[in-house]
Every structure is written in C-alpha cells, then in structure tokens.
Amino acid sequence: MKIRENRVLIATTNLGKLEEFKNILETPECTFVGLDEYPQVKFPAEGQSYFENARIKARTAARQTGLVSVADDSGLEVLALGGRPGPLSARYGGPGLSDFERSAYLLSELETLGAVSRLARFVCVAALAIPDGPSFTEKGTCRGVLLQEASGTRGFGYDPLFVPEGYERSFAELSKNEKNQISHRGIALRAISAHLRKESFLS
Numbered sequence: 294m295k296i297r298e299n300r301v302l303i304a305t306t307n308l309g310k311l312e313e314f315k316n317i318l319e320t321p322e323c324t325f326v327g328l329d330e331y332p333q334v335k336f337p338a339e340g341q342s343y344f345e346n347a348r349i350k351a352r353t354a355a356r357q358t359g360l361v362s363v364a365d366d367s368g369l370e371v372l373a374l375g376g377r378p379g380p381l382s383a384r385y386g387g388p389g390l391s392d393f394e395r396s397a398y399l400l401s402e403l404e405t406l407g408a409v410s411r412l413a414r415f416v417c418v419a420a421l422a423i424p425d426g427p428s429f430t431e432k433g434t435c436r437g438v439l440l441q442e443a444s445g446t447r448g449f450g451y452d453p454l455f456v457p458e459g460y461e462r463s464f465a466e467l468s469k470n471e472k473n474q475i476s477h478r479g480i481a482l483r484a485i486s487a488h489l490r491k492e493s494f495l496s
C-alpha cells in the first residue's frame with residue numbers, strides 16, 4: 294500500500310487540535326492537509342468510546358477521500374466526577390457553549406459537589422486509516438490537577454484549567470512545544486507517526 298502523493302488528511306473539525314496534529318506529526322516525507330480542502334467529508338454521529346470514535350473518524354475520512362487519514366477522539370476525565378466528561382468533553386454542558394463557558398460549567402459543577410480532589414487526566418486515542426487497508430489506534434494520557442479558575446490564553450478547550458503533573462503552569466500557559474512533549478495527543482500521535490513512517494506506506 295502506497296500513500297498517494299504522500300498526502301495525509303488530518304480529519305478533525307477542531308482547529309486547536311489541527312494545529313497540534315501538524316506540529317506533532319511534522320515529517321518531510323508527508324504533506325498534511327486539513328478538512329478545509331475536503332469539505333464534502335461527512336462524519337456519522339459519535340459513539341461512546343474513544344477507540345470506536347477515533348477509528349470511525351479516520352476510516353470515514355479515508356473512505357470518502359481515498360487519502361491516508363488520521364484523527365483522534367479525546368477528552369478530559371475528572372476523578373471527582375467519576376471520569377466525566379470523558380468522551381463527551383466537546384459537548385459537555387450542552388451544545389453551543391464556548392470553550393470558556395464549558396470550562397466554567399465544569400468548575401461550577403465541582404464547586405457544587407464541594408469536590409476535594411482536583412485530580413484529572415486528558416486521554417487521547419489517535420487513529421490512522423489506510424484506504425482499503427488496515428487501521429491503527431494508539432492511546433496517550435496525561436495526568437494533572439484542575440485549577441480553581443482558568444489561567445492562560447494558549448491552546449484550546451480545557452487547557453486553561455489543567456496543570457500537568459510536575460508543572461506549575463496550566464497547558465494554556467505552556468508553549469506549544471512544551472505541551473506537545475508531554476500531552477496525551479503528543480504521546481498518541483508520536484506512536485501513530487511510527488506506523489505512518491513505515492516504509493511500506495510511503496511511495
């Protein structure tokens with residue numbers, strides 16, 4: 294199986310993720326393109342598990358474009374909330390909320406519960422799909438604690454709330470490279486990159 298023109302489609306509608314995918318996967322052998330070049334791709338509704346969702350996103354994009362495609366399904370798991378919001382992170386608190394409003398909703402929920410523990414982790418399952426070929430999935434996690442209030446302006450989603458273990462700054466206060474070195478997405482995508490670089494996939 295050869296990668297056509299070495300083009301690899303990053304199948305995400307989340308611009309924060311897209312930028313991280315490009316930085317983490319960057320390799321001279323491949324040209325990475327986004328869904329802006331393939332607006333016709335239609336994704337089915339998401340299921341309940343990271344693995345199922347990631348595989349479906351990558352396989353759907355590969356089938357509909359004929360390109361090798363990568364995607365992820367990710368989320369924030371909060372110990373005091375029994376692992377919520379988890380795979381529902383993007384929609385937590387209801388549709389139409391901004392990242393800031395979603396984070397505020399999560400904080401207010403912890404406050405209402407009087408939660409003592411602030412432990413949380415990010416989870417990312419990344420998937421690589423080869424058209425008419427195999428798929429691969431890889432998981433990455435990053436443990437940390439949640440702040441009492443948002444801090445920092447970089448990144449996306451819940452980044453301003455999350456301080457990774459061993460750090461005193463939130464993901465939104467770290468540089469892109471610092472975050473990508475230790476993040477759930479960095480870990481999962483570097484493992485996916487190893488599959489992508491396998492000689493048999495490159496022309």
Ligand code: ITT
Pocket residue numbers: 304305306307310365366367368369380382383415448449450451452464476478
């Ligand atoms: P695509 O399905 O199009 O990729 P999405 O944002 O809907 O976009 P997910 O269903 O995987 O993707 O939801 C992941 C959500 O988890 C994301 O929207 C954020 O709210 C949160 N999240 C995941 N990784 C994150 C990170 O690195 N920093 C902050 N929040 C993150």
